[in-house]
Amino acid sequence: MTSHLTTRAEHKRQYREQPRQAGIYLIRNTVSDRVLLGSSMNLHGPLNRHRFLLSIGGHPNRALQDDWRRLGPDAFEFTIAEVVAPQDAEAGPHEDELAFLEDLWLERTAPLGERSYNLHPRIRDT
Structure with a gap:
């Protein structure tokens, strides 16, 4: 029988070993479309933190x-909108590609209007 602590430790290990994906995410209010x-x-x-x-x-x-x-x-959707394709499996995605995607999505969604929760144009989470 597996204890709760073992299961939790296993989940943490699996999370740490997942390849990290860079990209764009959206949190959408399904009632107002904000x-x-x-x-x-x-x-x-960031999605987990939000x-x-x-x-x-x-x-x-x-x-x-x-x-x-x-x-x-239940009125909110957390979505990965676009992922930066890694250059190679070991190097992972490059920041300049993410910056390019940010510019595209900023143009596409105009995130500072009335249908946005964004408070300023900087959208990158650290």
């Missing part, structure tokens, strides 16, 4: 947090 556009060299990190902060009521984006509290988590 969107938070973001990018990262490790897509799963979900966690929203779930505990501590997200720094007040409009997003207020809508989450009012509408509930």
Whole structure:
């Protein structure tokens, strides 16, 4: 029988060993179609962080947090919109390719309008 701690440790190990994907993500309010556009060299990190902060009521984006509290988590979609193709398996994606994708998605979605949760044009998560 596997203990809870062993299972948790195994999940952590598997998460660390996953290849990291760089790209663009969206958090979309399915009721209003309002969107938070973001990018990262490790897509799963920011998506998990946003979900966690929203779930505990501590997200720094007040409009997003207020809508989450009012509408509930089922009213939101967390989507990986586009992934940077790695140059090779060991090197992973390059930051300049991600910057190019950021520019394309900023043009495509105009993330500072009324249908956006973005507060400024910098969308890259660290």
